[in-house]
Amino acid sequence: MTPLLTVEGLTMRFGGIAALERVGFTVSAGSITALIGPNGAGKTTVFNCLTGFYQATAGAITLQGPTGSLDLVAILGQPLRGSDFLDPVTLARRLFYKMFGGSHRVTRAGVARTFQNVRLFKEMTVMENLLVAQHLRVERNLLAGLLGTPGYRRAEQAAVARGLDWLQILGLRDAANRLAGELPYGDQRRLEIARALCTGPRLLCLDEPAAGLNPRETEALSDLILRLRTQHGLTILLIEHDMSLVMRVSDHVVVLDHGEVIARGTPQAVRQDPRVLTAYLGMEEEGGP
Amino acid sequence: MTGRDGFLDAARWGLLALLVFGPITGLVLDGYQVVVHWQQPVWLAALVFGGRLLLNGLLATGPGQRLARRLARGRAGGSVLVVAGGRGHGRIWILILLALLSLALPFALSKYWINVATLALIYVLLGLGLNIVVGLAGLLDLGFVAFYAVGAYGYALGHQYLDLGFWQAIPFCAFLAACFGAVLGFPVLRMHGDYLAIVTLGFGEIIRLILNNWVEFTGGPNGVRVPHPSLFGLDFARRAKEGGATFHGYFDLPYSADHRVIFIYLVLLLMVMAMVHVVVRLRRMPIGRAWEALREDEIACRSLGINHVGIKLSAFAMGATVGGVGGVFFAASQGFVSPASFTFFESALILAVVVLGGLGSTVGVIIAALVLTILPEVLREFADYRILVFGLAMVLMMVWRPRGLLGLRRQAYGVDP
Numbered sequence: 012m013t014p015l016l017t018v019e020g021l022t023m024r025f026g027g028i029a030a031l032e033r034v035g036f037t038v039s040a041g042s043i044t045a046l047i048g049p050n051g052a053g054k055t056t057v058f059n060c061l062t063g064f065y066q067a068t069a070g071a072i073t074l075q076g077p078t079g080s081l082d083l084v085a086i087l088g089q090p091l092r093g094s095d096f097l098d099p100v101t102l103a104r105r106l107f108y109k110m111f112g113g114s115h116r117v118t119r120a121g122v123a124r125t126f127q128n129v130r131l132f133k134e135m136t137v138m139e140n141l142l143v144a145q146h147l148r149v150e151r152n153l154l155a156g157l158l159g160t161p162g163y164r165r166a167e168q169a170a171v172a173r174g175l176d177w178l179q180i181l182g183l184r185d186a187a188n189r190l191a192g193e194l195p196y197g198d199q200r201r202l203e204i205a206r207a208l209c210t211g212p213r214l215l216c217l218d219e220p221a222a223g224l225n226p227r228e229t230e231a232l233s234d235l236i237l238r239l240r241t242q243h244g245l246t247i248l249l250i251e252h253d254m255s256l257v258m259r260v261s262d263h264v265v266v267l268d269h270g271e272v273i274a275r276g277t278p279q280a281v282r283q284d285p286r287v288l289t290a291y292l293g294m295e296e297e298g299g300p
Numbered sequence: 301m302t303g304r305d306g307f308l309d310a311a312r313w314g315l316l317a318l319l320v321f322g323p324i325t326g327l328v329l330d331g332y333q334v335v336v337h338w339q340q341p342v343w344l345a346a347l348v349f350g351g352r353l354l355l356n357g358l359l360a361t362g363p364g365q366r367l368a369r370r371l372a373r374g375r376a377g378g379s380v381l382v383v384a385g386g387r388g389h390g391r392i393w394i395l396i397l398l399a400l401l402s403l404a405l406p407f408a409l410s411k412y413w414i415n416v417a418t419l420a421l422i423y424v425l426l427g428l429g430l431n432i433v434v435g436l437a438g439l440l441d442l443g444f445v446a447f448y449a450v451g452a453y454g455y456a457l458g459h460q461y462l463d464l465g466f467w468q469a470i471p472f473c474a475f476l477a478a479c480f481g482a483v484l485g486f487p488v489l490r491m492h493g494d495y496l497a498i499v500t501l502g503f504g505e506i507i508r509l510i511l512n513n514w515v516e517f518t519g520g521p522n523g524v525r526v527p528h529p530s531l532f533g534l535d536f537a538r539r540a541k542e543g544g545a546t547f548h549g550y551f552d553l554p555y556s557a558d559h560r561v562i563f564i565y566l567v568l569l570l571m572v573m574a575m576v577h578v579v580v581r582l583r584r585m586p587i588g589r590a591w592e593a594l595r596e597d598e599i600a601c602r603s604l605g606i607n608h609v610g611i612k613l614s615a616f617a618m619g620a621t622v623g624g625v626g627g628v629f630f631a632a633s634q635g636f637v638s639p640a641s642f643t644f645f646e647s648a649l650i651l652a653v654v655v656l657g658g659l660g661s662t663v664g665v666i667i668a669a670l671v672l673t674i675l676p677e678v679l680r681e682f683a684d685y686r687i688l689v690f691g692l693a694m695v696l697m698m699v700w701r702p703r704g705l706l707g708l709r710r711q712a713y714g715v716d717p
Contacts, residue, residue, distance in 0.1 A: 118605030
């Protein structure tokens with residue numbers, strides 16, 4: 012399978028603390044990849060680097076796009092280097108991303124994410140949450156909006172229709188006009204996924220989507236994740252602590268511990284890996300009990 | 301509440317009033333002697349007792365209980381209402397009636413009250429502008445008066461140096477204020493809450509101090525005279541300038557100084573109507589939704605591909621534009637501007653308009669602006685207690701309706717395909 016996302020030598024340091032040390036993995040197009048590891052292993056840091064919330068200290072993150080590959084680290088804007096001044100093309104690109112780059116460009120490239128602690132626009136309605144996510148697709152011209160031109164109205168209607176489609180798929184259609192903050196917790200989680208989907212991503216990053224859900228909701232969530240892959244052609248990268256969910260949905264598992272990748276492979280292979288067992292359960296004592 | 305409970309409750313309040321008012325109104329210093337006026341606190345306490353008894357009696361009736369329940373619901377905080385977008389015919393008629401009424405208003409009022417109404421409308425403009433920044437985008441701005449000053453001085457100095465007329469000054473000052481808004485926006489991009497408030501407070505003071513101290517350019521504390529506006533070249537003066545015509549001469553009316561005041565009021569009214577329309581539209585447009593999303597959660601906004609820098613700057617610029625236009629009308633109606641009109645108290649008043657109106661609610665802001673400017677004029681007899689009443693109203697508002705006079709309304713979207 013072709014890789015959609017390639018992470019190579021990703022290193023992230025906060026001051027003297029190395030949160031990630033040369034992390035590397037690939038996410039194949041159309042796969043479900045799980046990123047697991049004990050608390051503090053650096054999973055969310057990987058996510059924040061991928062989605063542009065942190066600027067990686069070193070390493071490359073490459074997203075294969077329809078028009079060629081895209082370096083997700085460069086579009087955040089990097090400091091200029093001496094060698095840039097010899098190559099005007101690189102210099103121009105660096106200057107452009109330095110001025111206009113940022114995490115929003117990562118989303119525009121086709122990477123959407125959810126958050127570990129739900130981050131909805133609580134005082135806005137469910138539908139408005141989805142419309143904000145489609146900001147880049149609607150008619151943003153001020154005059155068109157003020158005059159209510161046909162093109163503007165068509166774009167708005169299309170956005171509402173697209174939002175309703177995703178609400179239907181996630182089973183939230185009846186809640187379209189409720190305030191996002193009023194929804195039950197499980198619905199809020201699903202709404203966040205719907206909002207991420209509304210940006211039209213190719214890679215969907217879910218940060219602990221099952222946290223706080225009961226077993227039945229978790230099962231429904233795993234069905235949903237599988238359906239998103241098969242019916243909507245999405246590639247999914249997820250962080251999860253719930254092993255039953257990970258084992259059920261993922262094709263590929265990457266295990267992180269102390270900022271390093273200690274294992275990767277199929278769920279079955281990873282489950283038997285002695286290093287993974289050590290990381291999760293601790294070292295077995297000599298001789299045993 | 302039974303009758304006995306109600307009576308005891310009222311008696312408790314009466315006693316409390318006696319304790320409070322006793323030292324305040326009962327002991328009067330006369331020279332070096334303290335004179336005891338025991339009647340006054342007793343009367344005041346009796347008034348409180350009677351009022352409370354009446355209130356308890358009213359609350360025991362059916363309508364009173366319903367009202368109490370409604371107030372309690374507002375207090376619970378769940379006052380955001382999602383309403384269907386299709387507006388009924390009734391609302392359109394009310395709007396038309398209101399528009400006609402406000403257009404006819406100046407012909408029924410004295411010059412003094414037209415001036416008060418003009419000032420009230422200027423505050424409506426300022427409130428709408430600040431509402432974009434504070435209410436929608438959630439950026440606490442304590443220096444909004446800076447843009448008001450930029451608008452007013454833009455017209456005054458624009459006339460002095462560039463020979464701009466009133467009509468050219470409106471777009472010029474709107475643009476100028478937008479630029480100042482963006483200039484303020486850049487350094488505060490990374491700031492939130494308290495820090496942002498302090499920086500904007502400083503910005504407002506900087507503008508005022510520059511206007512005050514750059515005497516060669518702005519005239520300093522002496523201020524600048526502003527020409528009165530004209531209508532298609534027709535002046536509202538008694539005598540025409542050389543080669544010009546006067547309004548009363550052209551239409552063959554007897555000269556009256558009221559014409560100019562009425563003219564400014566009407567132009568301002570049309571401007572306010574246009575701005576209300578724009579602001580209501582903006583809220584439903586992608587940019588307005590992005591502003592609100594930014595207020596709710598900036599990080600989530602960035603994760604959705606929204607460039608938060610552009611959205612923040614646009615909120616500052618758009619709010620400043622509306623404030624700048626308000627400044628032009630202020631200068632035109634006063635005929636004179638000086639830095640003394642643009643103090644921090646002004647900023648605080650505009651912020652009070654937005655907060656009382658309910659952060660984000662357009663109708664609420666309009667009502668609050670009208671109340672806060674007209675009420676002090678009505679209460680002129682009690683001039684000494686104006687600020688006291690003002691503060692009391694604020695406290696009561698925050699206790700009973702923390703989300704503003706009117707609950708927030710959000711537009712619902714048609715769910716059926």
